[in-house]
Amino acid sequence: MANRNQTLGEFIIENQTEFKYSSGELSRLINSIRLAAKVVHHEVSKAGLVDILGAAGDTNIQGEDQQKLDVYANDIFIKTLINREIVCGIASEEEDDFITVKGRNEKNDNKYVVLMDPLDGSSNIDVNVSVGTIFSIYRRVSPEGTPATIEDFLQPGHKQVAAGYIVYGTSTMIVYSTGHGVNGFTLNPAIGTYYLSHPNMQLPEDGNIYSVNEGNYVHFPQGVKNYIKYCQQEEGNRPYTSRYIGSLVSDFHRNLIKGGIYLYPSTSKDPKGKLRLLYECNPIAYLAEQAGGLASDGYGRILDIKPTELHQRVPFYCGSKNMVLKAEEFMQKK
Numbered sequence: 010m011a012n013r014n015q016t017l018g019e020f021i022i023e024n025q026t027e028f029k030y031s032s033g034e035l036s037r038l039i040n041s042i043r044l045a046a047k048v049v050h051h052e053v054s055k056a057g058l059v060d061i062l063g064a065a066g067d068t069n070i071q072g073e074d075q076q077k078l079d080v081y082a083n084d085i086f087i088k089t090l091i092n093r094e095i096v097c098g099i100a101s102e103e104e105d106d107f108i109t110v111k112g113r114n115e116k117n118d119n120k121y122v123v124l125m126d127p128l129d130g131s132s133n134i135d136v137n138v139s140v141g142t143i144f145s146i147y148r149r150v151s152p153e154g155t156p157a158t159i160e161d162f163l164q165p166g167h168k169q170v171a172a173g174y175i176v177y178g179t180s181t182m183i184v185y186s187t188g189h190g191v192n193g194f195t196l197n198p199a200i201g202t203y204y205l206s207h208p209n210m211q212l213p214e215d216g217n218i219y220s221v222n223e224g225n226y227v228h229f230p231q232g233v234k235n236y237i238k239y240c241q242q243e244e245g246n247r248p249y250t251s252r253y254i255g256s257l258v259s260d261f262h263r264n265l266i267k268g269g270i271y272l273y274p275s276t277s278k279d280p281k282g283k284l285r286l287l288y289e290c291n292p293i294a295y296l297a298e299q300a301g302g303l304a305s306d307g308y309g310r311i312l313d314i315k316p317t318e319l320h321q322r323v324p325f326y327c328g329s330k331n332m333v334l335k336a337e338e339f340m341q342k343k
């Protein structure tokens with residue numbers, strides 16, 4: 010029976026033996042993410058005061074340049090991760106190339122790489138709508154003692170050793186998995202502590218929510234158009250409800266709790282879709298599967314794709330198992 014008074018710190022210690030590699034290291038890594046997330050939470054929660062405190066590009070009262078929040082979040086996560094001496098490399102949506110981290114005594118012996126989208130859906134910031142951070146963690150494949158290489162980052166998603174997201178919503182939450190189910194922790198901002206609020210999260214096998222930017226409808230493949238019409242037909246538990254925030258973390262988080270499907274298909278303008286495989290789709294797909302759901306590019310499992318580029322895009326269909334299978338069926342008929 011999960012103990013809802015349990016803090017994230019206690020949970021990490023209690024469950025670290027489940028991790029098949031040296032447990033302390035992964036715990037320190039998750040700890041650094043939880044710390045950076047608190048700092049970003051604090052800054053995001055002030056975003057509405059931007060007219061008072063100064064916008065990005067302005068100089069604040071201390072003479073410091075104000076940064077855009079996504080740049081700020083990127084800096085905070087990178088600095089915090091580097092300080093813990095666990096990662097040998099970091100890739101971020103905000104960085105063209107990956108960063109190598111030499112580690113203690115410049116020995117290049119840290120074992121993990123982290124890939125992240127430090128502030129996803131950041132266009133929502135201006136209108137006070139939830140945004141998120143997404144992260145993905147792998148063991149390096151290059152030899153310890155040498156600098157991280159691109160191969161460390163271009164691993165298929167099923168090789169992830171942990172993944173998760175932070176949603177900066179009405180509450181700030183960390184949701185993550187180390188391969189033993191998915192757990193969610195809610196931040197009590199008054200004391201800076203996360204509590205286990207959503208133990209062992211399970212994606213309902215069926216749902217009645219579909220989440221897609223229907224403004225792109227005319228550009229969707231015929232299979233997706235047919236699936237959307239199917240969602241809107243009156244039969245059984247259909248028509249489904251349409252819910253789309255335009256912030257992947259928030260849309261996925263809602264569907265994870267309530268049951269639903271998120272779609273970002275290819276379009277005639279963007280044949281590979283919009284979302285990034287390595288730091289958006291893979292970590293969300295890992296969580297979906299850990300919670301009993303599925304994630305597909307329309308034809309096969311997201312986590313089996315062998316990446317070829319750091320910023321690769323991929324069509325994305327993710328959520329309740331039976332809904333993703335149905336969407337695939339429509340895609341494959343066409």
Ligand code: AHM
Pocket residue numbers: 102126128129130131132222255256257258260283284
């Ligand atoms: P971003 O990384 O530039 O923020 O873009 C990713 C976001 C996702 O969070 C969201 O689901 C999607 O883009 C929304 O795109 P659109 O506005 O095309 O519907």
Ligand code: MG
Pocket residue numbers: 102126128129130289
């Ligand atoms: Mg993004």
